[in-house]
Amino acid sequence: MSAWKQRLITQPELTSLEYWPEIPLSQLSIKQRRIFDKNIRIVACILNGDSLTSAAKKHSVSISQVHKILNRALGGALNEPPALYQALIPYYRVKKPKRIIPLDSLEAKKGHMYSFETLLEQVPNLRKNLDNLLMARLKDAKNGQVESVRGLFGEFKRTLEEVNWPKNVYPYTCVNCGYEALRLYFHRRKQHLIETTAQSKQAKKHRNEYFDLPAEERALREIQIDEKLIDTPTNISITFGNQVHVLRVSRFSLIAAVDTDTDCCLGLQLVFSRAANQQDMMALFRKILTQQQSLNLGEFASELLDDASYPFHKDGNSNGFIFSNIKLDNALIHLANSVRTLVCDKYGATLNVGRPAKPNDRNWIEFAMKRLNGFSHRLSSTTGTGISDDRKESKKLAKTPPIISFEQLQQALHLEMLNHNVVPQARLHGISPLAKFNRDITNLSIPRLPTSMETFWEHYSERVKKKIHGKAAGLSRFINFHYLKYTGNALYETNDDYVEIRFNREDIRILDVYSLTGTQLGNIKAPNYWQAYPYSIYLVTLLFKKIKKENLSRVDPFANYFYQLLKNKHKPSSVLNLTQLLTDIGTLSTTSFDIDGSLDGSPKLTNNEIRLIDIGNDESSTSDATSKAQNKDAEIPDWDEIMFNTTIGEKHDI
Numbered sequence: 001m002s003a004w005k006q007r008l009i010t011q012p013e014l015t016s017l018e019y020w021p022e023i024p025l026s027q028l029s030i031k032q033r034r035i036f037d038k039n040i041r042i043v044a045c046i047l048n049g050d051s052l053t054s055a056a057k058k059h060s061v062s063i064s065q066v067h068k069i070l071n072r073a074l075g076g077a078l079n080e081p082p083a084l085y086q087a088l089i090p091y092y093r094v095k096k097p098k099r100i101i102p103l104d105s106l107e108a109k110k111g112h113m114y115s116f117e118t119l120l121e122q123v124p125n126l127r128k129n130l131d132n133l134l135m136a137r138l139k140d141a142k143n144g145q146v147e148s149v150r151g152l153f154g155e156f157k158r159t160l161e162e163v164n165w166p167k168n169v170y171p172y173t174c175v176n177c178g179y180e181a182l183r184l185y186f187h188r189r190k191q192h193l194i195e196t197t198a199q200s201k202q203a204k205k206h207r208n209e210y211f212d213l214p215a216e217e218r219a220l221r222e223i224q225i226d227e228k229l230i231d232t233p234t235n236i237s238i239t240f241g242n243q244v245h246v247l248r249v250s251r252f253s254l255i256a257a258v259d260t261d262t263d264c265c266l267g268l269q270l271v272f273s274r275a276a277n278q279q280d281m282m283a284l285f286r287k288i289l290t291q292q293q294s295l296n297l298g299e300f301a302s303e304l305l306d307d308a309s310y311p312f313h314k315d316g317n318s319n320g321f322i323f324s325n326i327k328l329d330n331a332l333i334h335l336a337n338s339v340r341t342l343v344c345d346k347y348g349a350t351l352n353v354g355r356p357a358k359p360n361d362r363n364w365i366e367f368a369m370k371r372l373n374g375f376s377h378r379l380s381s382t383t384g385t386g387i388s389d390d391r392k393e394s395k396k397l398a399k400t401p402p403i404i405s406f407e408q409l410q411q412a413l414h415l416e417m418l419n420h421n422v423v424p425q426a427r428l429h430g431i432s433p434l435a436k437f438n439r440d441i442t443n444l445s446i447p448r449l450p451t452s453m454e455t456f457w458e459h460y461s462e463r464v465k466k467k468i469h470g471k472a473a474g475l476s477r478f479i480n481f482h483y484l485k486y487t488g489n490a491l492y493e494t495n496d497d498y499v500e501i502r503f504n505r506e507d508i509r510i511l512d513v514y515s516l517t518g519t520q521l522g523n524i525k526a527p528n529y530w531q532a533y534p535y536s537i538y539l540v541t542l543l544f545k546k547i548k549k550e551n552l553s554r555v556d557p558f559a560n561y562f563y564q565l566l567k568n569k570h571k572p573s574s575v576l577n578l579t580q581l582l583t584d585i586g587t588l589s590t591t592s593f594d595i596d597g598s599l600d601g602s603p604k605l606t607n608n609e610i611r612l613i614d615i616g617n618d619e620s621s622t623s624d625a626t627s628k629a630q631n632k633d634a635e636i637p638d639w640d641e642i643m644f645n646t647t648i649g650e651k652h653d654i
Contacts, residue, residue, distance in 0.1 A: 002067070003075035010078055015047050023085045032090050039069050039088040046070060106168040115170045116181035129159050130185075134193055147190065149183045156182055217261040219311075219440035222325040224365035225257045225284070227276055228372065231381040233393060233402035234409050246401040250274075254413065255284050256372070258365045259311075260327075262440065263425065264433035265368060265417040267310055270410060278336035279538035282505060285342060288312065289321070298407065300415045308418040311437050322447040327352045327362050338462075371420060375412045379404065463502045465516075471497065479511075482537055483544040484530060486511055490522030507534040 013019045017040075028036060038059060045055040046066070056063045072087035072094050083094050099114040103122075120127045133155050136144035145151045157177070171178030234249045253271040258264070267287035271280045290312060297304055326343050328334040330353050343351045354361050379402075380393040421434040428436050440446065468491055470477045477491040481501065490513040491499070499521065502512040509531050513521040525531070530540075565577060 002071065004070040004073070006078065007074040007076075007082060014074065014082070014084075017044060017047065020084045028089065035090045036088055039073075040085075042066055042069055043073060043088070103170040104173045105166075105170070106173060109173075112170060112174060112181075116178060116185060119170065119178070123159065123165060124163055126156070126159050126163075129155055131189070131193065134190055135197075138193060138197055149179075149186050152186050153179055153182050218444050218446060219259055219262050219264070219437045220321055220323045220446055222260040222327060223257055223266065223288070223323050224260055224327045224362045225255065225281075226329060226362060226365040226369060227253055227255050227271075227331065228369050229253050229274065230376055230409070232376040232379060232404065232409055233381070233397075234404050234406040235401040236406050248401050249406050253280075254372070255280060256365060256368055256417070257284060257288050258368045259433075259437060260364050262428070262433045262437045263364055263367075264311060264421050264437045266312075268413060268417060276331075276333055277538070278333050278338045279505065279536065281333055281336070281339050282342065289323075295411075295414050295418075297411045297415055300408075300411045303415060303419075305419050305422050307434070308422045309434070310418070310421070311434065311441075321441070322347050323349050324447070325350045325352055327354065327365075329354045329362070330356055368417070368420075371416055372413055375416055376409070462505060463500055463514075465498055466501050467498050468494075468496075479524060481511065482508065482540050484508075484526045484540065486524040486526055488513070488522060488524030490524055493521040505538075506536045508537055508540065509535065 008015055025033065025036070042055055042059050042061070045058065046052070050058075052063050052066050056066045069088070073084055074082050076082055076094070083092075086092055087094050097114055097117075099118045101110050102108075103115055103118060104110040104112055130152060133145065133152060134147065137147050138144075160171075166172075171181075229251055230253065231251050235246050236249055238245045238247060251274060253274060253276050255269040255271060255276055257266040259266055267284060269276075269280055269284040269287060271277075287310075294309070326349055328351070333339070334351075334353055340351060343349050380397060422432045424430050424432050431439075464481075466479045466481060468477050468479060476487060479486045479491065479499075479501065481503075493513075494515050496516060498516060500514045500516060500518075501524075502514065509526050510523050511525075512523050515521060
């Protein structure tokens with residue numbers, strides 16, 4: 001029985017061309033495509049039940065040619081897959097070519113066709129050593145060489161020397177010693193090993209995957225959060241007087257949160273910097289878990305679909321729901337104590353920080369970021385993949401303010417996510433993400449906080465233990481909190497040295513004071529000049545750190561002046577200037593000082609005793625002034641009048 005008939009008996013599904021795997025035919029020439037189509041028609045006739053004779057007569061070929069085409073496509077060993085469509089391509093090698101004659105030698109010239117493949121089979125450990133060299137690099141081993149034909153060629157020659165391969169046999173009979181054949185093998189084998197390694201990793205991943213009962217898909221079971229740098233050029237308009245200045249805004253970041261099981265976007269938080277901090281993360285959590293006011297989309301309001309909103313922007317949803325798992329990347333802001341305290345301690349949830357370079361664990365938030373790029377990348381961006389990237393903003397446009405304002409970009413990003421929440425999805429059985437989210441909250445038993453604990457577990461209310469200052473000294477009592485001094489009657493309601501304060505991170509003008517046992521004592525306030533605006537912890541800390549940094553970098557205006565005076569203290573003019581400076585800052589009336597006391601070895605004077613040396617050029621005036629100054633009952637003269645009238649070389653009596 002023919003080989004192709006045995007194939008059809010053992011694999012009857014091959015009798016239909018629908019089950020034959022398709023192959024790309026775009027690289028075939030017109031002549032090859034014409035012969036390929038003819039071969040397909042011949043095979044189709046036989047599979048439809050026609051005889052070999054009728055098929056040969058219909059397509060004007062011999063019966064042996066039909067038999068040959070069928071054997072090429074369906075023949076071969078039954079334990080190996082058939083060539084099928086591949087065999088119908090003209091001049092396609094169905095069987096792997098193999099060298100039959102001996103290798104070329106100096107005694108008998110035999111040619112070099114398929115000599116390298118034969119060499120891999122005959123030389124011990126040659127194929128193994130070459131593969132080990134390539135695999136060491138693919139596995140990122142410490143001893144892995146950089147992939148190159150030269151390195152592989154060196155290993156090739158080393159192996160031949162190791163096995164004492166004869167010098168009169170291929171590859172030593174050719175000029176380049178088999179270099180060209182090795183180069184072709186290098187590229188072909190490298191690609192094969194890459195594909196094999198990837199398939200092996202994928203299969204291993206599936207084998208090691210722990211299959212458990214499917215988790216119940218519900219809202220707030222898992223939330224994925226990620227950060228993205230927005231590189232769309234934007235502008236802001238600032239009015240000074242009657243002039244309006246349009247300024248370019250630098251790149252900023254955006255944080256988004258998506259519910260995994262419903263694919264519903266929970267909220268966006270714009271960050272006015274290149275990297276978010278813990279305050280921005282806390283602000284995002286507040287948007288997720290508390291009711292928010294409706295957004296103003298400006299000129300995009302007409303594009304908003306019906307009932308489009310974020311989940312907790314609707315009336316009726318409370319902030320008492322508890323999420324179970326938060327998935328983040330491994331950024332440092334996600335490891336902040338405030339974030340861990342909120343997620344793990346207050347809400348009892350799991351904080352899942354992803355591994356580096358593994359975004360597949362948070363695929364839904366990655367899809368959300370891709371949707372946001374739909375608008376943000378419609379214009380030229382401030383950066384590109386390279387200097388020649390046509391998506392990068394040109395130098396001409398970079399010198400002018402962008403056409404899109406910052407507010408418009410913010411509204412467009414919100415519009416993109418709001419409309420996504422109300423678009424039906426096939427994986428959600430034809431309902432929208434927002435509809436499934438609201439249905440789960442209404443019908444499923446989602447964990448939530450007791451009503452009596454909602455105030456206690458209020459998201460943005462934090463607590464910290466602080467010491468009461470001024471109590472021991474009998475002064476006004478106060479508490480130091482984030483660079484500010486808080487006072488109030490609540491600090492006098494307890495005799496303890498420490499109290500507990502509770503505060504809102506976004507507004508620290510007023511703090512609630514509790515005793516360590518939990519009794520509410522009242523509230524305390526920041527100084528009056530901090531009561532005008534709702535200052536957040538981040539803003540207050542930023543202001544004080546900025547001022548501190550500027551103060552440390554500022555040059556002392558008196559340092560050089562004092563240095564010059566002390567350096568020239570033997571000059572009367574310098575002494576006079578020093579006397580004026582000390583008088584202006586009140587040193588003469590409060591403390592004692594000694595100027596040039598080391599010149600004549602005289603002892604220093606204390607209290608209000610003043611020693612002035614070398615004022616003017618007359619010694620009599622100096623001694624007279626000194627004798628009067630040493631009199632304890634003498635009155636302190638009018639220094640301002642004396643220094644105003646004194647010039648170098650004049651004589652004055654003090």
